[in-house]
Amino acid sequence: MSDPSAGSPPRRRLAPADRRDELLDRALDLVAEHGAASVTMQAVAREAGVARPRVYDFFADRAALLDALLVREESRALSDVMTVAPRVLAGTDLGDSVTTALEAFLRLVLDRPTTWRMLLSPTEGLPAEVGIRIERGREKIAGVVEASIRAVLGTRIAGLDTEVVALAVIAAGEAAARLVLNAPSEFPPARLTGFTRALFSVLTLEPVPNGRR
Incomplete structure (x- = not known):
């Protein structure tokens, strides 16, 4: 699935610590709905409404994201x-x-x-x-x-x-x-x-x- 399109509503700007917490919150949402196996960099980006590279700004890979969560x-x-x-x-x-x-x-x-x-x-x-x-x-x-x-x-x-x-x-x-x-x-x-x-x-x-x- 592609990253959020350029036509999507602009996301509010967050301080880095707040953005990291939001990404973890969205990962937790995915765990609640589909289990931990559903947590991927792409899925978290989609849930947070950001481009996938933005998730990599905070977490090196899926394992690092899950570990932080x-x-x-x-x-x-x-x-x-x-x-x-x-x-x-x-x-x-x-x-x-x-x-x-x-x-x-x-x-x-x-x-x-x-x-x-x-x-x-x-x-x-x-x-x-x-x-x-x-x-x-x-x-x-x-x-x-x-x-x-x-x-x-x-x-x-x-x-x-x-x-x-x-x-x-x-x-x-x-x-x-x-x-x-x-x-x-x-x-x-x-x-x-x-x-x-x-x-x-x-x-x-x-x-x-x-x-x-």
């Missing part, structure tokens, strides 16, 4: 999780803490559905470096969750293996997020958190006396 969206997602995780895990009851954390996480997912769809998507068909970026983003988020569980719950519940709990919470959270994103009417957040609360209601864990492990 992931850096931005990963940063936003990580900031959200870091804000929520320590607060929602503050309770002494593991079931309540995990259920509240899942509920808060699914709200974050629904607030930024395209970001999380991209971070949780398969990496096939993407440049190798982009797949690595996605995996690293997941690892960073997992690290925040594990640190929060260790710091908040590890000293309050006797015999709690915080590493295993963190891995289970992360795996369950990712699975729940995919269900909410892909089948929202069948799997609303309330159904998933209700299941989590019911599951933990049959488990008992002994609190740590005086807050000691």
Whole structure:
């Protein structure tokens, strides 16, 4: 497909930083509509209403464009999780803490559905470096969750293996997020958190006396 024609309405002039953000916004729009595989230099130029060489002014190639988009969206997602995780895990009851954390996480997912769809998507068909970026983003988020569980719950519940709990919470959270994103009417957040609360209601864990492990 050709670049925008000379007869198109003139685009407003933007500062370089604003233009770069706009190109990333249009790339995110493409991810939302057609998946990450649809993000090409030509497609972003078309969505932004600029000539393709203008996209190359900011990004060396498709891999660099996708990497920059992931850096931005990963940063936003990580900031959200870091804000929520320590607060929602503050309770002494593991079931309540995990259920509240899942509920808060699914709200974050629904607030930024395209970001999380991209971070949780398969990496096939993407440049190798982009797949690595996605995996690293997941690892960073997992690290925040594990640190929060260790710091908040590890000293309050006797015999709690915080590493295993963190891995289970992360795996369950990712699975729940995919269900909410892909089948929202069948799997609303309330159904998933209700299941989590019911599951933990049959488990008992002994609190740590005086807050000691």
